[in-house]
Amino acid sequence: MRHSTRIAVGPVQFRIGSDWRAPIDALDRLYAGYPKDMARPADATVRLFAARPWRRWLRPSVHIGGDFIVPDALPLPLSMGLLAAEMGMNLQVALGWRRHMLLHASAVARDGRAVILSGESGSGKSTLAALLGEGAWRLMGDEFTLIEPASGDALGFPRAVSLKNAAIAEMAARVDPARLGPLLAGTPKGDIRHLIPRADAIAAMHEPARPALILFPRFGGAAAIEPMAPGEVFVRLTEASTNYVALGEAGFAALARLVRETPAFGISYPDSAAGMALVEQLWAEAVR
Amino acid sequence: MADRLYRAPAAGALRIEPLGDLTAIFDRRSMQTHLVVAPMPEIIAALGDTPCDAGALAERLAAMFDLADAGGDDVAAVLRERLAELAALGLVAAA
Numbered sequence: 001m002r003h004s005t006r007i008a009v010g011p012v013q014f015r016i017g018s019d020w021r022a023p024i025d026a027l028d029r030l031y032a033g034y035p036k037d038m039a040r041p042a043d044a045t046v047r048l049f050a051a052r053p054w055r056r057w058l059r060p061s062v063h064i065g066g067d068f069i070v071p072d073a074l075p076l077p078l079s080m081g082l083l084a085a086e087m088g089m090n091l092q093v094a095l096g097w098r099r100h101m102l103l104h105a106s107a108v109a110r111d112g113r114a115v116i117l118s119g120e121s122g123s124g125k126s127t128l129a130a131l132l133g134e135g136a137w138r139l140m141g142d143e144f145t146l147i148e149p150a151s152g153d154a155l156g157f158p159r160a161v162s163l164k165n166a167a168i169a170e171m172a173a174r175v176d177p178a179r180l181g182p183l184l185a186g187t188p189k190g191d192i193r194h195l196i197p198r199a200d201a202i203a204a205m206h207e208p209a210r211p212a213l214i215l216f217p218r219f220g221g222a223a224a225i226e227p228m229a230p231g232e233v234f235v236r237l238t239e240a241s242t243n244y245v246a247l248g249e250a251g252f253a254a255l256a257r258l259v260r261e262t263p264a265f266g267i268s269y270p271d272s273a274a275g276m277a278l279v280e281q282l283w284a285e286a287v288r
Numbered sequence: 289m290a291d292r293l294y295r296a297p298a299a300g301a302l303r304i305e306p307l308g309d310l311t312a313i314f315d316r317r318s319m320q321t322h323l324v325v326a327p328m329p330e331i332i333a334a335l336g337d338t339p340c341d342a343g344a345l346a347e348r349l350a351a352m353f354d355l356a357d358a359g360g361d362d363v364a365a366v367l368r369e370r371l372a373e374l375a376a377l378g379l380v381a382a383a
Contacts, residue, residue, distance in 0.1 A: 234323070
């Protein structure tokens with residue numbers, strides 16, 4: 001590929017190649033504070049390429065490739081090259097990673113203990129984690145949480161946080177503008193702007209944390225806490241894991257242990273402040 | 289007609305993890321995860337290596353648990369259905 005870079009997020013070393021310079025430059029700006037080792041072998045490869053050579057210039061559209069591909073994924077315009085890169089990185093991890101059980105969940109940590117937030121898109125898990133990560137918590141990641149099968153510990157994947165729609169203004173009001181990437185307006189997922197995690201979260205990205213709480217946030221409705229039975233948590237987390245089946249018995253054992261040892265709750269909240277208060281309340285009870 | 293005989297899978301074929309009201313069972317042969325509720329785990333535990341039909345299983349379970357009307361036709365009929373379901377999942381084998 002004409003342009004390339006390497007990015008290490010948590011345990012994953014990415015190699016990203018592109019037919020265009022702009023997405024690589026944008027990634028290098030977002031990930032400038034991350035450890036960079038150009039010699040370390042890549043765990044995952046992402047390729048951003050033009051479908052036909054002339055499409056590098058004429059209505060340039062970015063196809064996402066790599067070790068794993070989604071055959072019918074539509075290309076994105078070059079102005080959304082950063083989003084294409086992010087989608088490619090997520091895809092390679094979701095489909096290819098085998099060393100840990102992967103949960104589609106955000107996570108924050110304090111005192112070596114982790115709160116794992118699992119939910120669909122729109123549940124608010126990313127925004128809650130990002131907001132908590134600006135306070136007394138270490139942001140472990142807004143998209144993926146990795147569970148180490150042998151120890152049961154959670155490992156972070158603190159990629160640049162993908163803020164969407166209303167969350168953009170909410171975070172922009174709180175953080176140094178230098179930590180925000182360019183606004184990507186009108187993407188297939190709405191408006192997107194990336195937030196660079198705090199330097200302490202990046203510095204601590206290899207530190208494991210023992211799971212203390214599993215939460216299933218649901219944005220909207222009155223503030224409420226609903227304890228969840230381990231069987232239901234097990235089912236929901238198999239659905240939230242992109243590699244549970246691929247891991248076989250190691251995944252089964254890791255998930256059974258996580259569910260048995262970690263209290264779990266569904267939380268509903270009308271706004272971010274209420275959601276954060278519920279997390280703090282359940283945390284205080286869990287570590288008491 | 290004689291009742292069908294069943295036995296538990298070979299030792300080590302299943303990994304069984306109780307999770308509250310549900311029990312998660314990992315089948316090492318198929319790599320599949322099954323989630324079951326009572327009395328499925330109890331049936332698998334009571335079956336053992338010796339082939340056994342629904343009537344004999346009802347007696348074994350009655351010895352282990354306080355079953356009302358154990359050994360009655362109702363219990364055996366329910367167990368016959370459950371055994372067929374477990375066999376369809378591959379969690380018990382027809383002997």
